[in-house]
Amino acid sequence: MKVENKVILVTGGGSGMGRELVLQLIAKGAKVITIDINAAALQETLELAGNNASSVKTFLIDITDRRSVEELVPTAISQFGVVDGIINNAGIIQPFIKLNDLSFETIERVININLYGTLYTTKAFLPHLISRPEAHIVNISSMGGFLPVPGQTIYGATKAAVKLLTEGLNSELKNTKVHVTVVFPGAVRTNIMGNSGLDNAASMDDPRAARITSAQQAAQVIIRGMESNQYRVLVGKDAKIMDFLYRLNPKAAAAFISKRMKRV
Template structure:
């Protein structure tokens, strides 16, 4: 779906990759409804965009189902329709093993990453089905197909987004709605701060790949959306680990463990 002239809803639009997606869509002539929990961050996005009536901002907690169900009416009142949805908002877990992860953190990650995506999809899908063409983009993660120790529940939430997206793709084949699932690798965002998570640096270890800038990630994602791609890998690390995981899931898992073990306090 070409985005020019379309109305696209973006969650997590107040910062990071979500903000970059908002700005990218606006630059290509779309109208955007930016959704975020943080009102100040949304205001910063609006100031950067300078898009007047083509951008609306909506302060919303996507884990609150009733609030999400009221959002489509707000968006359509402002823009007249809705043609696309990018479920970008997400958080990571504290960098600890499942055995040491409390249930509050587990529920928070699942509520934001999976249920937030599900609530938004359920709320907007009936309206998307009424459009001549429409698109849903769900942001999973490299961790949604590759196990990352210390982020096992986060990975499970993103794997759930992956399978939800692929199921939706099949269910909607005979409709005007296309579905794309996105697997970013490392992107330079403030997700750790937004997640309330502190991660100590791995002593003496350099990152396996330089994080991608959010603007480049947004460009890749919007291009995938416009090309109606089923699956989009964002970053050289995501492409490499996808290849390695397909060759040997166990070897790929062991490789990631060796990269991450110092963050878990392993010797």
């Protein structure tokens, strides 16, 4: 679905990939409704939109609150008359610790944001999207959604669930005008660690960070995949390489990542 003259909802638009998605969408002629739990971050995104700020509407919404998400639907539609697509971008990671040491409070938070937040937004807007002449749903999974990463077991489980949710939805909507895309980013330079309540200062100073996909590059790949109605979108060389290795030999790919993580 070409985004020009379309209305797209982006979750987590206050920072990182979400912010880049908002800015690049409006630059391509789309109108954007974006939601986040950080009011200051949303305001900054709006300011960065500059002369295109009138094409962006922001809402302070907690996507883990199903009622708030459902109540957003008529409000969002009223902004520009319709909603043609949604990009479920909002998500967090877990502390880099083993499942045995992870609190249930943290587990539930990761599940609620990554899985239920995506589910609530998708299901709430789905009836309206089905009614449109053409629509699109983009769900952001992760390389960790098809490949186990030590210390990110619950995060990976939620992203694997998003993967299957999206693929199942694609099959269910095959006879409609709603396109569905699942995205698998590898490492992307964003402030997801800070948004997840973790300290990311060291990682930003790491020389290896220069080789990581930027949020701007990731957004470009995602929008390009959306406009070409791709089923799967892999973001970054690491995601592409590990996707290939995992298909070739899942156990060896998992062992490779485990070994690499011990060096971090």
